[in-house]
Amino acid sequence: MPHPLVQTARELAPLFASRAAHWDSTRSYCWSNIEALADAGIMGMSIPKDLGGEGASFLDVAMVVEEIARVCTLTARVVVEANMGGISAVMAYGTPEQKAFCAPIVRAGDKPAICITEPEAGSAATQMQTTARKQGNSYVLNGRKHWITGGGVSKLHLIFAQVLDEAGTPQGIGGFIVHADSQSGDVPEGFAVVGREHTMGLCGMPEAELRFDNLVVDQKWLLTPPSGLKRGFADLMTAYNSQRVGAGTIALGVAAGALDHAIRYMGEREQFGRPIAEFQGLQWMVADMDTQIHAARHLLHAAAQSGDAFPDMTMAARAKLFASEAAIKVVNDALQMFGARGYSSREPLERMYRDVRMFTIGGGTAQILRTQVAGSVLGIRVPQTRDGYVVSDAESRHAAE
Numbered sequence: 001m002p003h004p005l006v007q008t009a010r011e012l013a014p015l016f017a018s019r020a021a022h023w024d025s026t027r028s029y030c031w032s033n034i035e036a037l038a039d040a041g042i043m044g045m046s047i048p049k050d051l052g053g054e055g056a057s058f059l060d061v062a063m064v065v066e067e068i069a070r071v072c073t074l075t076a077r078v079v080v081e082a083n084m085g086g087i088s089a090v091m092a093y094g095t096p097e098q099k100a101f102c103a104p105i106v107r108a109g110d111k112p113a114i115c116i117t118e119p120e121a122g123s124a125a126t127q128m129q130t131t132a133r134k135q136g137n138s139y140v141l142n143g144r145k146h147w148i149t150g151g152g153v154s155k156l157h158l159i160f161a162q163v164l165d166e167a168g169t170p171q172g173i174g175g176f177i178v179h180a181d182s183q184s185g186d187v188p189e190g191f192a193v194v195g196r197e198h199t200m201g202l203c204g205m206p207e208a209e210l211r212f213d214n215l216v217v218d219q220k221w222l223l224t225p226p227s228g229l230k231r232g233f234a235d236l237m238t239a240y241n242s243q244r245v246g247a248g249t250i251a252l253g254v255a256a257g258a259l260d261h262a263i264r265y266m267g268e269r270e271q272f273g274r275p276i277a278e279f280q281g282l283q284w285m286v287a288d289m290d291t292q293i294h295a296a297r298h299l300l301h302a303a304a305q306s307g308d309a310f311p312d313m314t315m316a317a318r319a320k321l322f323a324s325e326a327a328i329k330v331v332n333d334a335l336q337m338f339g340a341r342g343y344s345s346r347e348p349l350e351r352m353y354r355d356v357r358m359f360t361i362g363g364g365t366a367q368i369l370r371t372q373v374a375g376s377v378l379g380i381r382v383p384q385t386r387d388g389y390v391v392s393d394a395e396s397r398h399a400a401e
């Protein structure tokens, strides 16, 4: 039985569809859609009921995301970040104070920003240079983050940093909850949004560069992962697996929306005196598109339900990898079915094509996800640095005997 908010999302879809081209052409954030999402209870629907949320599962969220992504990729990304990734990490690992602080902000319409990537640390995220050095009861953050979705519009930020003790000795990677509202100017000293990318697609979403110059954060805002800071990165990425499922689901939704448009046009457009739906060349394309969409949905739903508190790493990687590559192909084929009309902004296909291209890049590239799946299937560690090593489970058992 789908969560009632799935039906609500379906009902909101025509409104979001009517506005999608506007956000894209004006490169503006979808504030009015967010108001509708917050009123409906979709912002923070995954937050537990005792903290004011709906207690919805990641599968529930995924089903809502697909409905919205069919018509507006931008709004779907907001829904993902308001329910998965950073906020889900806070809800799982946070102190009562951290949870009580963040939950109402998200329920009221904030999409938290997750700040992992840096100019010199993209795929190699563990090589991040941002530091958080202990000083009394605070941490002092210094560094830069790049490609931060929502930088300048998000209020909550989960900033990944190398944690140092007072002597400067590395303790591991931790996440810091920082409230900075650039819209109202309520920004802590030392926090700055220093640039915005001019992107190919998803144009209404700021992709920003942030800089921290001696940003002082009280120690109570350090999100301490359950295994401690030494394995902090692994725990934070475990929570991030939910967002990988979310990102894959956006790609799925865009593909499903593109197929809807293709089916419509195949019935409308006539050539050689008959609807183009009668040509077998296009019928077989439709069959392949439909098959890819169904396969992606099965993988994503299985991933959403896997793991304990969060989706299993391999299931999430496999599902996002498949869904993002399939979606790019499906949207490309849908655009092809429109002929020249697909290349024009009279139809949403050109926007969907630009939007969907991002999903084999953001959230772990297709190459990185393949490496993670391969490591898991082969049962080996697959470090990517030159001085890395590969030790199979069998070898390590042998060494231990």
Ligand SMILES: CC(C)(COP(=O)(O)OP(=O)(O)OC[C@H]1O[C@@H](n2cnc3c(N)ncnc32)[C@H](O)[C@@H]1OP(=O)(O)O)[C@@H](O)C(=O)NCCC(=O)NCCSC(=O)CCS(=O)O
Binding pocket: 077, 114, 116, 117, 122, 123, 124, 125, 126, 127, 149, 231, 233, 234, 235, 237, 238, 241, 243, 244, 247, 313, 361, 362, 363, 364, 365, 368, 372, 382, 383, 384
């Ligand atoms: C993980 C990588 C950064 C590779 O780095 P390393 O080779 O240094 O690290 P590993 O040894 O592979 O991993 C260290 C440690 O963490 C565990 N780990 C890694 N990934 C996960 C995961 N997804 N889930 C759970 N645990 C994870 C790993 O098992 C190790 O633990 P042990 O030592 O074994 O105990 C690199 O592979 C990588 O993932 N790069 C991509 C970075 C990324 O995804 N960035 C996303 C930024 S946010 C974003 O893009 C938003 C876009 S969106 O719209 O969602």
Ligand SMILES: Cc1cc2nc3c(=O)[nH]c(=O)nc-3n(C[C@H](O)[C@H](O)[C@H](O)COP(=O)(O)OP(=O)(O)OC[C@H]3O[C@@H](n4cnc5c(N)ncnc54)[C@H](O)[C@@H]3O)c2cc1C
Binding pocket: 113, 114, 115, 116, 117, 118, 121, 122, 123, 124, 146, 147, 148, 149, 150, 202, 207, 358, 361, 362, 363, 364, 365, 366, 367, 368, 371, 384
């Ligand atoms: C629209 C968008 C939104 C984003 N939002 C966020 C966000 O909110 N927060 C955030 O922290 N980050 C965000 N990112 C950043 C994203 O996570 C990174 O772009 C991604 O992790 C890849 O890093 P990179 O771009 O530096 O590419 P690089 O790591 O420099 O990779 C360049 C190329 O080399 C390949 N490559 C790298 N290492 C290997 C390897 N070991 N094996 C094989 N191939 C390899 C990559 O696959 C890629 O093709 C976003 C990115 C985009 C495009």
